[in-house]
Amino acid sequence: DGGITQSPKYLFRKEGQNVTLSCEQNLNHDAMYWYRQDPGQGLRLIYYSQIVNDFQKGDIAEGYSVSREKKESFPLTVTSAQKNPTAFYLCASSIRGDTIYFGEGSWLTVV
Amino acid sequence: AQTVTQSQPEMSVQEAETVTLSCTYDTSESDYYLFWYKQPPSRQMILVIRQEAYKQQNATENRFSVNFQKAAKSFSLKISDSQLGDAAMYFCAYRSARYDNDMRFGAGTRLTVKP
Numbered sequence: 771d772g773g774i775t776q777s778p779k780y781l782f783r784k785e786g787q788n789v790t791l792s793c794e795q796n797l798n799h800d801a802m803y804w805y806r807q808d809p810g811q812g813l814r815l816i817y818y819s820q821i822v823n824d825f826q827k828g829d830i831a832e833g834y835s836v837s838r839e840k841k842e843s844f845p846l847t848v849t850s851a852q853k854n855p856t857a858f859y860l861c862a863s864s865i866r867g868d869t870i871y872f873g874e875g876s877w878l879t880v881v
Numbered sequence: 882a883q884t885v886t887q888s889q890p891e892m893s894v895q896e897a898e899t900v901t902l903s904c905t906y907d908t909s910e911s912d913y914y915l916f917w918y919k920q921p922p923s924r925q926m927i928l929v930i931r932q933e934a935y936k937q938q939n940a941t942e943n944r945f946s947v948n949f950q951k952a953a954k955s956f957s958l959k960i961s962d963s964q965l966g967d968a969a970m971y972f973c974a975y976r977s978a979r980y981d982n983d984m985r986f987g988a989g990t991r992l993t994v995k996p
Contacts (some may be wrong), residue, residue, distance in 0.1 A: 818982050860926060867981060869908050869916065
């Protein structure tokens with residue numbers, strides 16, 4: 771099936787620890803995105819990538835890092851510099867300039 | 882910056898009836914896309930309907946239709962014959978056709994469907 775796969779669905783992070791959320795798509799989309807959603811809130815853009823080996827910061831990039839070594843993959847690392855990482859994270863992809871499609875999301879909780 | 886406003890934090894509808902969710906947006910561009918996404922309790926964002934700004938005809942998808950008023954920058958979603966499965970958060974979204982990073986979401990409207 772074509773789609774966007776995020777893993778893990780649930781992740782727990784200890785204080786001072788870096789964690790990585792995986793995002794893989796087989797839709798042959800050039801552009802990929804990471805969004806953060808806090809309870810009762812809309813979506814905020816963390817990072818986006820329009821092409822392999824290139825990415826740009828979104829509205830709330832501080833404390834996060836990404837890589838885009840392959841067209842299909844766009845992992846997000848939540849670093850220890852992110853002081854309030856507990857949230858729901860959504861990965862998305864699109865043909866440039868058109869509809870954005872989303873993965874099922876990942877819950878990150880600090881313990 | 883482009884903004885998207887959903888003025889109804891919560892809406893309620895009786896099963897089998899019709900409900901309209903409101904959305905307004907602000908942009909200086911002429912070419913863009915508008916979307917409605919549904920977010921059920923599972924939290925996955927599901928595309929409901931898509932409208933291209935240069936098309937005057939309102940988009941429809943089965944029980945879902947939009948009223949797109951470009952001059953007024955208004956983009957409302959009408960759900961006909963509401964079903965219990967329609968209960969969810971609904972997000973209105975704007976996307977520039979020119980700038981890839983320019984996609985904005987409204988704060989959402991929580992729709993409750995009463996049996």
